[in-house]
Amino acid sequence: MATDLKKIIIDTDPGVDKIFTLCFCGFLLLEIAGRTDVPVAEGSHVTITQGTKLRIADFVHGADGLGNQNFHPPKGKPIKQSAADFIVEQANLYPGKITVVALGPLTNIALAIQQDPAFVKNIGQIVILGGAFAVNGNVNPAAEANIFGDPDAADIVFTCGADVVAVGINVTHQVVMTDADRDKLVCSNGKHAQYLCKILEVYFSYHHDAYNTKGVYLHDPTALLVAVNPSLFTYMEGVVRVQTSGITRGLTLLYNKQKRFAEITEWSDKPSVKVAVTVDAPAVYKLFMDRLMDS
Numbered sequence: 650m651a652t653d654l655k656k657i658i659i660d661t662d663p664g665v666d667k668i669f670t671l672c673f674c675g676f677l678l679l680e681i682a683g684r685t686d687v688p689v690a691e692g693s694h695v696t697i698t699q700g701t702k703l704r705i706a707d708f709v710h711g712a713d714g715l716g717n718q719n720f721h722p723p724k725g726k727p728i729k730q731s732a733a734d735f736i737v738e739q740a741n742l743y744p745g746k747i748t749v750v751a752l753g754p755l756t757n758i759a760l761a762i763q764q765d766p767a768f769v770k771n772i773g774q775i776v777i778l779g780g781a782f783a784v785n786g787n788v789n790p791a792a793e794a795n796i797f798g799d800p801d802a803a804d805i806v807f808t809c810g811a812d813v814v815a816v817g818i819n820v821t822h823q824v825v826m827t828d829a830d831r832d833k834l835v836c837s838n839g840k841h842a843q844y845l846c847k848i849l850e851v852y853f854s855y856h857h858d859a860y861n862t863k864g865v866y867l868h869d870p871t872a873l874l875v876a877v878n879p880s881l882f883t884y885m886e887g888v889v890r891v892q893t894s895g896i897t898r899g900l901t902l903l904y905n906k907q908k909r910f911a912e913i914t915e916w917s918d919k920p921s922v923k924v925a926v927t928v929d930a931p932a933v934y935k936l937f938m939d940r941l942m943d944s
């Protein structure tokens with residue numbers, strides 16, 4: 650029986666919880682997992698306004714973005730196309746069928762939108778790990794890290810008119826791997842469990858210090874599940890705008906359309922997106938841990 654497998658492009662920067670997500674997909678770091686068949690395209694080095702991309706998270710993920718484990722550089726090379734060109738090409742080849750899961754700043758997707766007027770129609774869905782909806786950010790009280798990385802790009806993506814679903818830290822902070830579960834993972838037969846527990850050390854100590862929690866937030870794996878198992882979440886629809894300057898640069902503000910304002914606002918006449926508001930955290934967590942411990 651033919652199965653209609655979902656076609657997913659993961660648009661990501663390095664990071665410990667990103668590796669967890671790739672591992673969950675059966676990829677891990679592609680060479681470690683022997684998945685050299687998966688094409689890798691290089692993303693933009695500058696923001697959509699040609700600004701320098703800030704390195705803001707070495708204290709979260711380690712200086713190499715991978716838990717300071719000094720891995721050998723990969724032998725394989727990225728494909729020649731840029732990430733934006735690749736995303737545009739795939740959306741054209743498989744109209745309505747591609748889901749892009751964005752786990753980092755949104756520069757590549759904003760570039761794809763600017764490059765090809767048909768992209769918004771051709772892309773199946775854009776799942777964004779990003780934003781802090783009605784809660785404090787994690788870079789500063791206003792901004793979540795991925796949106797803060799390129800707020801202008803984020804505003805382009807949120808208002809582009811494609812099928813956009815955002816999962817912010819108001820939701821991902823509910824999915825926590827505890828210290829005790831990390832210890833269970835170390836002792837499990839999972840193929841990548843030892844490796845994962847090593848790269849987790851930096852990430853755990855950052856969470857202990859920054860949040861005073863005995864556990865880490867599984868941001869990125871949770872976002873992936875929005876793409877593959879959306880019924881584990883509930884959503885609100887509305888227009889999201891991103892603050893691009895000032896002390897609240899990177900703030901994501903959802904207009905829930907409950908009030909009809911007398912004035913025209915920056916949210917008027919913009920397309921709606923879906924924003925995750927609740928998550929079945931035990932179910933998400935179980936799916937995730939079962940996969941990591943048993944495969």
Ligand SMILES: O=c1[nH]cnc2c1ncn2[C@@H]1O[C@H](CO)[C@@H](O)[C@H]1O
Nearest residue numbers: 664666705706709787793794795868
């Ligand atoms: O304090 C932080 N600074 C920068 N990046 C962070 C921080 N905490 C988590 N993340 C990263 O940003 C996304 C969620 O906001 C996640 O991808 C996580 O890896």
